[in-house]
Amino acid sequence: MLRGLYAAAAGMDLQQVVLNVTSNNLAHATTPGFKQDRVVATSFPEVLLWHLEREPVRALGTWPYTAAVAATVTDFTPGPLQETGSATDLALTGEGYFTVETAEGPRYTRHGSFRIDGEGYLVTVHGDRILGEEGPLRVEGPDFTVAGDGIVRRQGATVGRLALASFADAAVLRKEGDYFAAPAGAAGPAAGVTVLQGYLEGANVALADRMVDLMVALRSYAAAARLAQVHDELLGRATTQLGVVR
Amino acid sequence: MLAAFAINAAALRSQQARVDVAAHNISNVNTTAYKRDRLTFGQLLYRAVAAGGNPVLAPAPPEPREGAGVQAVGLVKDMGPAPLVATGRPQDVAIEGPGMLALLGPDGEVLYTRDGSLRLDASGRLVAGPGYPVQPEIRVSGGTAEVVVRSDGTVAGMGPANRVVEFGRLRLYRFANPGALVPVGQNLYRPGPGAGQPEEGTPGQAGFGALKAGSLEAANVDLVEEMAVLIAARRAYQFGARALAVADEMWQLAHTLRR
Numbered sequence: 001m002l003r004g005l006y007a008a009a010a011g012m013d014l015q016q017v018v019l020n021v022t023s024n025n026l027a028h029a030t031t032p033g034f035k036q037d038r039v040v041a042t043s044f045p046e047v048l049l050w051h052l053e054r055e056p057v058r059a060l061g062t063w064p065y066t067a068a069v070a071a072t073v074t075d076f077t078p079g080p081l082q083e084t085g086s087a088t089d090l091a092l093t094g095e096g097y098f099t100v101e102t103a104e105g106p107r108y109t110r111h112g113s114f115r116i117d118g119e120g121y122l123v124t125v126h127g128d129r130i131l132g133e134e135g136p137l138r139v140e141g142p143d144f145t146v147a148g149d150g151i152v153r154r155q156g157a158t159v160g161r162l163a164l165a166s167f168a169d170a171a172v173l174r175k176e177g178d179y180f181a182a183p184a185g186a187a188g189p190a191a192g193v194t195v196l197q198g199y200l201e202g203a204n205v206a207l208a209d210r211m212v213d214l215m216v217a218l219r220s221y222a223a224a225a226r227l228a229q230v231h232d233e234l235l236g237r238a239t240t241q242l243g244v245v246r
Numbered sequence: 247m248l249a250a251f252a253i254n255a256a257a258l259r260s261q262q263a264r265v266d267v268a269a270h271n272i273s274n275v276n277t278t279a280y281k282r283d284r285l286t287f288g289q290l291l292y293r294a295v296a297a298g299g300n301p302v303l304a305p306a307p308p309e310p311r312e313g314a315g316v317q318a319v320g321l322v323k324d325m326g327p328a329p330l331v332a333t334g335r336p337q338d339v340a341i342e343g344p345g346m347l348a349l350l351g352p353d354g355e356v357l358y359t360r361d362g363s364l365r366l367d368a369s370g371r372l373v374a375g376p377g378y379p380v381q382p383e384i385r386v387s388g389g390t391a392e393v394v395v396r397s398d399g400t401v402a403g404m405g406p407a408n409r410v411v412e413f414g415r416l417r418l419y420r421f422a423n424p425g426a427l428v429p430v431g432q433n434l435y436r437p438g439p440g441a442g443q444p445e446e447g448t449p450g451q452a453g454f455g456a457l458k459a460g461s462l463e464a465a466n467v468d469l470v471e472e473m474a475v476l477i478a479a480r481r482a483y484q485f486g487a488r489a490l491a492v493a494d495e496m497w498q499l500a501h502t503l504r505r
Contacts, residue, residue, distance in 0.1 A: 019489070175311060
């Protein structure tokens with residue numbers, strides 16, 4: 001009986017996680033390059049119940065303890081392209097990532113709303129430099145062009161070529177805010193990726209689906225709460241009515 | 247549960263900031279040489295789902311992680327060009343390029359502007375913006391009629407005996423990264439740490455821009471785009487508010503669990 005009470009509580013906790021992740025998805029409806037996340041729920045590994053009161057001890061069967069979060073999965077489908085007309089806004093079509101130089105090593109992003117730092121380098125909104133194939137790209141001013149193949153030119157001279165990365169299995173990517181971290185050696189050169197200057201990739205949040213997630217989370221939470229109440233009532237009867245002589 | 251409140255509160259705050267920026271842009275649609283602001287959003291850090299005390303299946307990497315919400319990650323000026331508006335006043339100049347005029351502010355600080363509505367102060371100095379003298383200083387002697395600014399920046403007028411007199415030449419300044427200039431109001435900018443050092447040039451020089459007399463630069467605000475931003479911000483705000491209401495309803499359920 002008490003196990004059931006804890007199972008109901010864990011069900012409520014699980015729906016909280018769904019609410020958190022859905023809230024985060026909705027919060028990023030207008031964040032460039034955002035990729036929506038999803039919660040994968042599972043039952044806890046089934047445990048074997050034993051009958052211990054009477055010899056011989058025998059197995060009664062299996063029982064799934066409760067529900068839990070198995071994984072959070074990122075949906076890597078591309079978001080819609082939005083024209084901004086700003087030279088420092090870049091978007092990628094196809095499966096590829098901009099490479100960013102950070103203190104913790106290379107990071108990867110599709111958040112292409114860049115700017116130019118005090119030393120003339122192209123940087124992300126967080127101030128980290130965008131890497132070209134031969135180091136950071138020093139564009140100096142906003143009068144630079146980026147061709148579809150990633151070659152950056154300023155006043156006719158080539159500044160460098162964007163280092164675009166791709167991954168055989170996107171599941172190795174780990175989200176760190178707007179950046180993705182990847183295990184060393186996992187990044188390969190991107191093929192079939194086109195760079196668009198003056199565009200941003202919007203978030204890939206499917207708003208209607210995420211609203212449905214919200215409704216499901218709320219109702220599942222309510223159902224688990226009701227379950228906890230029923231258990232509470234049963235426990236109440238067990239403690240007050242069992243064995244009462246009328 | 248508190249995480250959901252924080253995430254949605256951040257979403258509401260961010261969208262509110264976007265509305266504020268759009269409102270500021272729209273209210274400056276008729277401001278000479280106003281450059282629109284643009285706000286970008288980014289993600290807050292991710293943390294382990296298990297850290298919140300939530301049920302997570304025994305760790306099989308990668309560990310489940312959840313995002314902490316959204317933040318406004320930077321307000322930048324879009325220094326892009328704007329249409330020119332003819333005023334017919336010969337002392338009005340629009341800069342057809344990225345150059346800016348340097349003005350001497352009241353505290354001796356050099357400020358930069360693209361507002362080229364030039365005029366003379368009581369002592370004959372050429373001033374712009376809120377009445378700050380143009381740098382380097384150009385002084386027009388008294389009694390000069392028909393002061394004009396030529397496309398190469400030369401300031402000239404009709405002196406005594408109907409002789410054309412030249413008083414000096416305007417200089418233009420440009421920055422490697424004009425988007426990082428700090429707006430200080432009244433169409434003036436201060437060089438911010440990211441803007442780079444001002445580079446001096448003359449009007450008409452490549453990369454600075456020629457002057458067009460009798461015109462002023464309009465604001466580069468696109469009303470249709472700002473309206474689209476407002477609509478998107480309102481809807482996004484509603485999504486955040488709805489998710490917040492769900493979190494509230496869940497909390498209500500939790501605290502009435504024991505009746």
